[in-house]
Amino acid sequence: MIERLAVGRRDFVAGAAMLSAAASAGPALAAADNGAGIEAPWTGGGRIVRAGGVIQYRTLGPDAGKPVVLLPKVGGWIADWRHVAPLIGARHRVIAMDLPGHGGSEWLGPPPHVQTVAESAAIILAALSDLGVDRFTVAGNSLGGVIGVTMAARYPERVAGVILASVSLFAGQTRAALDAVEEARDPAVWTDDWRPLPRTMEQVSRFGTVDPRIEAEQNASRAKADRWVRPSERGVALTDTAALLAQTSAPALLIYADRGYYTRYVAVGRKARPDATIIQIAGAGSFVHQEKPAETAQAMLDFLGRRS
Template identity: 55%
Template sequence: MTFDRRTLIAAAMASGAALPVLAGTARAAASASPAPSAQPAGPWTEHGFVPRAGGRLAWHALGPKDGEVVVLLHKLGGWAADWRGVAPLLGEKRRVIAFDLPGHGDSAMLGLPPYVQTVPETATMLLAALDELGIERASFAGNSLGGVVSTEIAALWPQRVDKLVLASVSLFEGYGRAGLAAADAKRDPKVYDAEWRPVPRATANGAAITGGAAGFGTLVPAVEIEQDASRAVADRWVRPSERGVGLLNTQAALARTIAPLLFVYGDRGHYVKYVETGKAMRHDAEIVQLAETGSFVHQERPVEVAAAMRKFLDAK
């Protein structure tokens, strides 16, 4: 026996059962009034949301509206506030827009996170949001996840990208679905709990349980402590976003980019090994490497990073 959609709806109404479509509508209506942001206060002069299928993307901006646009994208488990030390130093003559990536910061998605939030999905959501904001072309700067997304945008839509800045970004080949399953099987309980929720990684004095800049992260305790806060907000969106990075061959994407490119890395932490990879993939790229700096250069050394970015973005 078969039923069409009208028959199913009529049967559900007759039985008093709640319909998923109605529940979804109620959630959407409830999200129309955004909750107060959990992010630290930043230098932003404007905030807004762009509705996308399944939720909304939050953006934060400053600088002249007629200036050249630079888009800032944060790390895995981060938020737009990661860039608050750099943004005002870029915004003297540029339009600076920082996004919260899907499920992160103030970007609210309806329902449960997917198993994988792929990088191309995130990239297309961001470009659609920029379309809504009337921005056809911009420079992109990203750290960690944000840098991978920026790379994919530059690879697939070169006409949308003026210049590209990668600040401490993983440049690896990806490991496919089998590798992803193997990584899930080796879940580190110091990083994720059994429900794939991020575990706090800083001790009371800010030292990273996972080894600090000697292992992965930062030399600045305040950055590690704030990362715990931003990861808690992203919650179950962290691992799906990380899985998306694992499925992408970022090296292949980087090799397809043609936009002028600046690498900004520290000399400590997880991402240092990718400096040589970047040199090999893009011989023409500029490279700035900051001493005594970990994986989050833009948060640890915002003045120096902003200066390097200004010089690069100003060059003709």
């Protein structure tokens, strides 16, 4: 079913002060959040040692609340979720994690040619086990959502629910097809050794956001992830996310905008999971949780409330 979203509930009062502080900080907060300290709106966090590196995480909300794990996009970082987290954290235990090689999650040595989605999912699951989180709802944008779908399909005993916020439900491609595409590398986006270059609003407006503040932050987070961006993208390209979603059984919420690149996946999601709740938020682009955080949080709270 597809729902149109209306906002305006008292559930948001508890998180309003923290949301206001995070919003006023802007991209500068995002950069600071990847340091050693704990920045608003987060109230806890740390680093978990895994083989080959560390996973950085941040927490918010009551320890007794049902866990909701937030995963960022490819080339993103924890702070992508900073406007949504306080609104969810008023009632749930929120755990946001930087993906391998992204943000403050640092890995030793150079990245592999392909960072597989299955490998990243296993690393995140192991880190959650170290935190004593055995069962949780996972919410992810872009790569974070693909990882969430992979978790839900392969480890159903761990995933109580899956929330996808602007996620590509790509059918996947072969390694040969991927290699052929890479021969047409865009020199305006990538260096010759596949390091991401800053992107202009003109470059991203057809795919990403029309908000220059969000794009400025994304350029900063992509620069932080550096050579891990393209290997992570390759992992997504080689993954049949649509088929994995069809294999999931946990309750599912799919959140998309009403325009832009990702709208093509609304029909794919409906076919893969006819029982899923699908919401389209008006006036957003590819990053609904950053562009429309209040509406995104409300959709998540409604979904989580139905499962209580």
